[in-house]
Amino acid sequence: MKFFAGVDGGGTTTRCVIFDQEGNISGYGKAGPANYHAAGSAVTGDSLLTALQNACATLPPGYEIEGLFLALAGVVSDKDKRIILELSQFLLQKFTINPGNIQVNHDCQAALTGATGGTSGIIVISGTGSSCYGENGQGESWMAGGWGYILDDLGSSYYLGQQALVSCVQCYDGRGPFTILLREILHKLGLQRVEELMHWLYFPTLDRAAVAGLAPLVIQAAEADDSIAQNIVKKGARELAVMVKAVAEKLNMRAAEIKISTAGGLVNEAAYYRRAFQATLGEMLPEALLINPFLPPVIGAALLGYRQAKGIISPEILAKLNCQQKLLD
Amino acid sequence: MKFFAGVDGGGTTTRCVIFDQEGNISGYGKAGPANYHAAGSAVTGDSLLTALQNACATLPPGYEIEGLFLALAGVVSDKDKRIILELSQFLLQKFTINPGNIQVNHDCQAALTGATGGTSGIIVISGTGSSCYGENGQGESWMAGGWGYILDDLGSSYYLGQQALVSCVQCYDGRGPFTILLREILHKLGLQRVEELMHWLYFPTLDRAAVAGLAPLVIQAAEADDSIAQNIVKKGARELAVMVKAVAEKLNMRAAEIKISTAGGLVNEAAYYRRAFQATLGEMLPEALLINPFLPPVIGAALLGYRQAKGIISPEILAKLNCQQKLLD
Structure with a gap:
């Protein structure tokens, strides 16, 4: 059976959601920090592994993860993405994942995708730190802020x-x-x-x-x-x-x-x-x-894994996920 | 013979000047960093020792240091002063110093004393960091700025x-x-x-x-x-x-x-x-x-050592030191 997974990794907590082709949430797991700049590569790798393991525990035998999206705080430059992609190669040996459909980006994209259900818009993040990310109808994206506490984190x-x-x-x-x-x-x-x-x-x-x-x-x-x-x-x-x-x-x-x-x-x-x-x-x-976010960031990440594998996100999937989001803490 | 010593310790360099009762500069020494917050206690202690050793090397046998003033970057609170005073007790075993006349304060006081020759005024320090310190004619002093790079260092x-x-x-x-x-x-x-x-x-x-x-x-x-x-x-x-x-x-x-x-x-x-x-x-x-500084901070520190021992600073001493300041690098 085919599944789609998303990981939302932050400075203190990492979450993983897995759903099936109909949009049924089949697995959910949590772990520690996954900002590799702050926590280091070893801890980040460990958090990714633990969150996925916990989420996969409830999957049926013979499962296959068709798309996996890693949305991680601190992933800003292309260099960051390369480092995380390399780091996450070991996950292919531990789980059944389509290696062509692993993607990595900053956590803002997943938060926006969750909030809007994959349409255009802008997300403003203001917790310990701050940043802002948007996507328009022409497939373009832009980020402002997020340059770290010495230069930025304004409004956080x-x-x-x-x-x-x-x-x-x-x-x-x-x-x-x-x-x-x-x-x-x-x-x-x-x-x-x-x-x-x-x-x-x-x-x-x-x-x-x-x-x-x-x-x-x-x-x-x-x-x-x-x-x-x-x-x-x-x-x-x-x-x-x-x-x-x-x-x-x-x-x-x-x-x-x-x-x-x-x-x-x-x-x-x-x-x-x-x-x-x-x-x-x-x-x-x-x-x-x-607007109020339609779905939380971790489901946004899983939606990006789904879109990577399937090309589009259907309204039915979105509606179904929306009904189940209260299951997550 | 009696001498008066001052140490000006910063984030990268520590200087020591020693002069005699007539204001003749008799010793000068340099060493590494002495901001104990940044460099640690061990390095700071080492810098104090080295700077004093180098300055004492040219003193006559049987010398006695009547007053010693340690003017150190990063010494802000009373707790800082206590820590540095304790740390500097080992100097008493290495050099002949009157133990009642060792004083510790931030580096701004020495810079001001050097600049004005011990009268009232205000010194603004702006190098890597920044701070400002003043003394008035009533023996009162005040400091603004100098709260470190997260809160301050404005204008540095x-x-x-x-x-x-x-x-x-x-x-x-x-x-x-x-x-x-x-x-x-x-x-x-x-x-x-x-x-x-x-x-x-x-x-x-x-x-x-x-x-x-x-x-x-x-x-x-x-x-x-x-x-x-x-x-x-x-x-x-x-x-x-x-x-x-x-x-x-x-x-x-x-x-x-x-x-x-x-x-x-x-x-x-x-x-x-x-x-x-x-x-x-x-x-x-x-x-x-x-105004242009009359004397550099390290001589200001030695003047504070002198004042601690003697009570006042005479115009003759100031004039004599002023003639010799070019000897220091």
Whole structure:
């Protein structure tokens, strides 16, 4: 029997979904991180293996995976893709996979395909990091943002946390105005003095997730009317909208194509932040339509595996998958 | 015979100067890095030992070091000072030093003391990183900036390089306007595609000095009329002036006290950048006076060792040291 598989690998979790020719979800598995830049090749390979093993456990004997799509965070350049393709060759020995239909790309493509069901649109991802990716009706794609925390991640949880820390030290040393973030952040981190922030931040090494973990404090302070926190939120939301606008312009998208979906904990779960994004998007790109994702990224990845093998994605498959998506956690 | 010693330890080089009671420079030594956060305690201890050994080599037998001041980059909090003081106890066994007169502080204090000869004023440091430190006539001191590259280093070479890279990726992905920096930076780094910047920047790990090494390109592009590069320079210079203003305000300095001196390769050696700083300083703090440093930071450190032992610094000592400073490289 023939199946189609997708892997969505991120900085902390890797998911795998497998469905059959009718769109019945037949397998689902999870594993650890699969961003090979951050976690290394060995861990990434291990996560791919484990996620696939867990998903294949429920397949019938004699199964065959007709198409496999690996959607992985940190896969940006052609060099990244080559490295991951080589790395994943060992999967052919462990599973029955059509070797001609293995594809690798960044995780944004799978998130967009899931969100729109494979039609044109733009996805904005804002969790620990941030990026934006779009596809138009002419088969063209473009990405903005996603250049990592030193140059980018604008509008992400990391950005909110980092900007909050900047506001704290500048408030303390006299360059910036008062903000309740200073008290709140020291309290949350259990620190007595501002100078101790440097130890927390730099030693032994920068923990980006810990900085991103300050984002909820920023949202709270903004809700409590702290104008500095409100500015940080506004700037972050604006940066996300700037990414969307850049992608829409690069792809010469028609108004009907500018369906925007979002992924990632910050923009999807923090209502205050999502409203700020929606407001600035309305100003900057009035023709854009914010939609709820039709399917989660991991099913988007499996759909890309399906499309690689079959050429197209039928509405029946999409509808069937949509009914089952609640099965996944 | 009695001597006074100062150590100026930075991210790459540590210097030590020793002078006698009349202000004759009797010893000078150099060694490797002494920022214990970056280089580690072992390397820092080794650099302190080597710099002192080299400086003591030319002292007469039976010498005694009456006062020793260790001015080290990265010493910010009281915890840092305690750690360095403990670490430097082993020096007492190797050299004849009055144990009651060993002091530790950040490198800015020594730079200021050298620059002004121990009177009130403000020093702005802008090399790979940046910070600003001032002392007023009432014995109060304040520091702004210097919170490390994740939160600060505004107006430093690292900042210029990082902002240039941000401009490149945003120019490329459609968020920002055209800049010749994109071509110039790829060319300088020997890269074909913008995506390769990420490998260069993040793998295996961030090289801040390499990012700071792009600063001269930014200055060149600004001189060649690239408006993006000019904006980066303007923003950077402004950030330095903001630090100065914050320090002057926190210390309630009188106009006569606001003598500003500078240290670090960027603000001291890049004439275009220095002019930009001077211009924005003139706008933001018209009562400030930009002065040339009277003595280099390492002699400033030795002066602090002298003051610790003797209580005051006489004009004769200052004048004598000033005549000899060309002996140091």
